[in-house]
Structures are given as structure tokens and as C-alpha cells.
Amino acid sequence: MAPRTNDSAPENEENGKIQPVRRLRTRPVQGRSGGSGAAAPEGGGGETRVAALRRFAAAARRHRALHLAGCAALLAVALTAGSIALGAARDNTGQHVAPASAAVSPGLLTTGDLDTGIASLQSHLRDQPRDFGSWSTLGLAYVEQARTKGDPSRYPQAEQAFKRSLALSPDNDQALAGRAALAAARHDFEEALKYADQALKVNPYSERALCTRVDALVELGRYADAAKAADTADDRRPGIPVFTRYAYVRELRGDVRTAERVLRQALSSAISPGDLAYVATQLGQLAWNQGDYDTALTHYARALAADENYLPALEGRARAQAAGGDRAGALKGLKDVVARYPLPGPLVELGELYESAGDKVKADDQYALVDAWTALARANGVNADLDTALAAADHGDRKSALRAARAEWDRRQTVHTADALAWALHVNGKDEEALPYARKATATGYRNAAFLYHRGVIEHATGNAEDAREHLAAALKLNPGFSPLGARQARTALKDLEAAK
Structure with a gap:
């Protein structure tokens, strides 16, 4: 499973400064919502973006030798056209998406229409170009739009907005925290940590900076430091x-x-539909990781009761349905998700569902879309090496997967x-070199069936039969439906090992 993104909700602000709140360590803040989710309607721009991706994938199947750089450029042009259309018009479908990865502004997200908020900011800044706070808010809104709509072409616009804000007011913490969030979204976690620290020097209570600092430390593998940062954030800004x-x-x-206790506490303090959907989905993902599909489905149902269009819950529900044997429900759900936002995770899951049923053509269509998304992401400054390594190792160019993973x-x-x-x-046939890394992946105690499966397969390949049996069995015991293809392959490998005893 890919790293989980910890999104959050808007901060409490007054006159541009974050206000301290009372200390309440990992207990619900009664009567306090973390903020509300932003609406991100689909509209014609979303359809244009998906259609562009699918046209790209079809072309890729016909012309596999086409140079990636050219593909990325063409794709970026196609999708940027879609994003410009989104920024220019208000959609009316009423679709809601994830809560903000951090606050955009005290009011922008609570309106329920991020696109309209962006248009209003653009209009305001044409009249008041020296309003550094609005430039910062616009940058944050672009980051949020990129995240919720899977459209990295907004990141360069966000970067320019933050630069304008900081040029006008070098020490404004909102823009510094926004640059941290932008860097994290682009997977530049050293840069994210740098800007988060700068923002916290200006405003030690910046919720966005506190949260981005935790995220950056986690994604840099500095887990002890991340735990301390989480404690600090809990002291200063307890909340969802x-x-x-x-x-x-x-x-x-x-x-x-x-983890479950704290998430349940967060859920008990959630008030807005966006917060309820977000936290319930996190609980669903935690349950799914432990192989408890019924509990996961219960949490996803609660999330969707709060927001019927919340995409992470729709994706999670489909994944739990697939693991529990409801293939038809899983296919329907995943097709709905990728039709709106063709992102790597659900695309691979859908492709593997097709492949596990023997439909390689449809599976390859989904894997080609992953390549398309990766090209777009890189064209807009996103480090996509982890996405490339994970998808390409099983469904693409293995040498490219290894280059990306090493990088x-x-x-x-x-x-x-x-x-x-x-x-x-x-x-790539380098199992002796692989084994130490497989052991590192499971060294912290993180309960992830895919990690255990990978370790077991590598141990089998290196002649460590007893260890291989232990870890393959552990993967299937923990989460027997962790992957449509991987779980089946784990059972086959374990059966072969048992037969060889």
C-alpha cells in the first residue's frame, strides 16, 4: 500500500494570526470542528481531463516507442486546458471531495465551492495586487485544487502565487506554510520541512505548518522525530x-x-460532513489494513453517509468489497472513481481486478493511464519516482521501476x-540485494500485508524457506485480500513451500 496522505481541515484564524488553543492531548475538542470539506464539482473540465488521459493511454498502446518527454509535454498541454476551464467557470454538480490538506482560509473552503472561491480571489487580486494575504490564499487554493482533482498542473500556479505573497511580505506564515504544503504535495519533503520550520518561527501555532512538519518527517523516514513533532502539534493545536x-x-x-483509539476520538469531535467523511475513511483504511473488511465497510458507509461523493471512501469501499469477494461491487465502484479522477492507486487496483479475471486488455488500459498521470505529474514538478516504482515493478518497465526506486x-x-x-x-532478479531492504520495510512493526508478501517472496527466492513460509502466512493472516493479484500469488507460493517441506 502506498503511503497514506494525512489531510486536515481549516485552521482557526483571526486577523491573519493563528490563535493558541488550550492543551488537550489526543482527546476530542468538544464543539470544535476541524473545518469543512471543500466542494470540488466535476463539470466539463474534469471530463476533459479524464478524456485527455484516456486518449493518451490509447495512443500509448498504439505507439509504445513514443518518447516519454514528448508524451509528458502533450499531456500537460491537454490537462492544463482542462484545468483552465475549471478555474474559469463555476460547476453546479454539487460534488464534495476531501477536506483540505490544511487550511486554505477561514472562509474559502466553507463556501462549498473551491472553484468559485478561486475565481473571486483572482478578481480581487486584479484590483488589489499588493494584498499578500490573498496571494497566499490563492496559492493554497491551487494546491488544494490540484490535490482534490488530481491535477498537478495547478502546482506551478500555486508556486507563483506564494512567491508573490512572500515578495510583498517575506515573513507571512501563511505563505511559508503554504510553500511547505506545496513542497510536500510535490514529494519534496526536505523543502517541505524547511518551509514548515520557517513558518513555525513566525507563528508557532500554525496548524498547517505543524501538520506539514509531521508529514515531512514521516516521509523522510525520521520516525522518532515525527513522533516528537506529533506530540508538539498535539500540545499546541489539538484537533482533527x-x-x-x-x-x-x-x-x-x-x-x-x-491509532484506532485516537481516530475514534477524532471522529467523536468531528462535526462537519467533510471531517466526518475524512476521519471515518481513515478508520476504514486502518480496519482494511488489518483484514477486518466488515468493520472497514461500516466506516466507509459512515463516511459516505456524511458525503456520498467522498472519493477516498468510494475507493476504500471498493477495495474492501474486492477483498471480501464482491468483485462486481468493487468493479463498479472503482470504475466510478477512475472515471472522475484517474490516479495511480485506484487505476492499479482496477487493472489488477481485470487482470485477475483474465482480461489483460482492460487491465493494460488502466496501467497505461498510470503512465499518463506520471508524465503529467513530472511535467509539473512532482517527484513521481515512488509511484513509478510501485506500478512499473508489477505492470510496466521493470528497469524503469528499479531506477525510480533507487532514486x-x-x-x-x-x-x-x-x-x-x-x-x-x-x-529484476537481484534478490540477494533485495533482502536487506525487504527486512527494513518490516522493521518498524508497521502491519502491512504487501510488505510481508514481498519479503516472503524474496526470502523464497534466496533459499530462506522457513522465513518465507512465516512471512507469506503472516501476510495472508493479516489481510487475506490485500491485492487481487498479490494475495493469489502469495497463496500459490505458500502452497509450493508447504509441498516442498
């Missing part, structure tokens, strides 16, 4: 955004019980990059 980070840090250490490991040493490098080495 911090609770979810706190829970994830504990989950990475294998402390699932504490990502050189940048940051996490359990996820260790697993990606181990698996990329394995599919």
Missing part, C-alpha cells in the same frame, strides 16, 4: 488534523490499538521506499 497525524505515526510503529531511496529512507526498492530489485 493533528489527531490523524498522531494516529498514523503510531500505526507506523505497529501500535494499531492507539527515491537515495532521497528518503522510509518503510515504503524500502519496500519499493526491495520489490524492484526482486523483479
Whole structure:
């Protein structure tokens, strides 16, 4: 499973400064919502973006030798056209998406229409070009739009908005925290940490900066520092955004019980539909990781009761349905998700569902769309090496997967990059080199069936039969439906090992 993104909700602000709140360590803040989710209607721009991706994928199947750089440029042009259309007009479908990864402004997200908020900011800044606060808010809104709509072409616009804000007021913490969030969205976590620290020097209570700092430390593999940062954030700004980070840090250490307790506390303090959907989805994902599909489906149902169009819950529900044997429900759900936002995670899941049923043509269509998304992301400054390594190792160019995994490991040493490098080495026949990385991926106690499966397969390939049996069995015991293809392959490998005893 790819690293989980910990999104959060708007901060409390007054006159541009974050106000301290009372200390309440990982307990619900009664009567306080973390903020509301932003509406991100689909409209014609979304359809244009998806159509462009699918045209790109079809062309890729006909012309596999087409140079990637040319593909990225063409794709970026096509999708930027779609995003410009989105920025210019208000959609009326009423679709809601994830809560903000951090606050955009005290009021922008609560209006329920991010596109309209952006248009209003653009109009205001034409009249008041020296309003540094509005430039910062516009940058944050672009980051949020990129995240919720899967459209990285907004990131360069966000960067320019933050630069304008900081040129007008170099020490405004909102723009510094916004640059941290932008860097994290582009997977430049060293840069994210740098800007988060700068923002906290100006405003130690900036919720966005506190949360982004935790995220950056997690994604750099500095787990002990991340735990301390989560404690600090919990001291200064307890609430839903911090609770979810706190829970994830504990989950990475294998402390699932504490992670669940904290998330339940967060859910009990959630008020807005966006917060309810977000936290319930996090609980669903935690349950799914432990193989408890019924509980996961219950949490996803609660999320969708709060917001019927919340995409992470729709994706999670489909994944739980697939793991529980409801293939028809899973296919329907995943097709709905990727029709709106063709992102790597659900595309791979849908492709593997098709492939597990023997439909390789439809599966390859989904994998080609992953390549298209990767090209777009890179064209807009996003480091997509981890996404490339994970998808390409099983469904693409194995050598490219290994190059990407090595590059990502050189940048940051996490359990996820260790697993990606181990698996990329394995599919390239380098199992002896892969084994230490597979062990690193499981060293923190993080309960992830895919990691255990990868380790077991690599141990089998290196002649460590007893260890291979242990870890393959552990993967299937933990989460027997962790992957449409991987779970089946794990059972086959374990059966072969048992027969060879």
C-alpha cells in the first residue's frame, strides 16, 4: 500500500494570526470542528481531463516507442486546458471531495465551492495586487485544487502565487506554510520541512505548518522525530488534523490499538460532513489494513453517509468489497472513481481486478493511464519516482521501476521506499540485494500485508524457506485480500513451500 496522505481541515484564524488553543492531548475538542470539506464539482473540465488521459493511454498502446518527454509535454498541454476551464467557470454538480490538506482560509473552503472561491480571489487580486494575504490564499487554493482533482498542473500556479505573497511580505506564515504544503504535495519533503520550520518561527501555532512538519518527517523516514513533532502539534493545536497525524505515526510503529483509539476520538469531535467523511475513511483504511473488511465497510458507509461523493471512501469501499469477494461491487465502484479522477492507486487496483479475471486488455488500459498521470505529474514538478516504482515493478518497465526506486531511496529512507526498492530489485532478479531492504520495510512493526508478501517472496527466492513460509502466512493472516493479484500469488507460493517441506 502506498503511503497514506494525512489531510486536515481549516485552521482557526483571526486577523491573519493563528490563535493558541488550550492543551488537550489526543482527546476530542468538544464543539470544535476541524473545518469543512471543500466542494470540488466535476463539470466539463474534469471530463476533459479524464478524456485527455484516456486518449493518451490509447495512443500509448498504439505507439509504445513514443518518447516519454514528448508524451509528458502533450499531456500537460491537454490537462492544463482542462484545468483552465475549471478555474474559469463555476460547476453546479454539487460534488464534495476531501477536506483540505490544511487550511486554505477561514472562509474559502466553507463556501462549498473551491472553484468559485478561486475565481473571486483572482478578481480581487486584479484590483488589489499588493494584498499578500490573498496571494497566499490563492496559492493554497491551487494546491488544494490540484490535490482534490488530481491535477498537478495547478502546482506551478500555486508556486507563483506564494512567491508573490512572500515578495510583498517575506515573513507571512501563511505563505511559508503554504510553500511547505506545496513542497510536500510535490514529494519534496526536505523543502517541505524547511518551509514548515520557517513558518513555525513566525507563528508557532500554525496548524498547517505543524501538520506539514509531521508529514515531512514521516516521509523522510525520521520516525522518532515525527513522533516528537506529533506530540508538539498535539500540545499546541489539538484537533482533527493533528489527531490523524498522531494516529498514523503510531500505526507506523505497529501500535494499531492507539491509532484506532485516537481516530475514534477524532471522529467523536468531528462535526462537519467533510471531517466526518475524512476521519471515518481513515478508520476504514486502518480496519482494511488489518483484514477486518466488515468493520472497514461500516466506516466507509459512515463516511459516505456524511458525503456520498467522498472519493477516498468510494475507493476504500471498493477495495474492501474486492477483498471480501464482491468483485462486481468493487468493479463498479472503482470504475466510478477512475472515471472522475484517474490516479495511480485506484487505476492499479482496477487493472489488477481485470487482470485477475483474465482480461489483460482492460487491465493494460488502466496501467497505461498510470503512465499518463506520471508524465503529467513530472511535467509539473512532482517527484513521481515512488509511484513509478510501485506500478512499473508489477505492470510496466521493470528497469524503469528499479531506477525510480533507487532514486527515491537515495532521497528518503522510509518503510515504503524500502519496500519499493526491495520489490524492484526482486523483479529484476537481484534478490540477494533485495533482502536487506525487504527486512527494513518490516522493521518498524508497521502491519502491512504487501510488505510481508514481498519479503516472503524474496526470502523464497534466496533459499530462506522457513522465513518465507512465516512471512507469506503472516501476510495472508493479516489481510487475506490485500491485492487481487498479490494475495493469489502469495497463496500459490505458500502452497509450493508447504509441498516442498
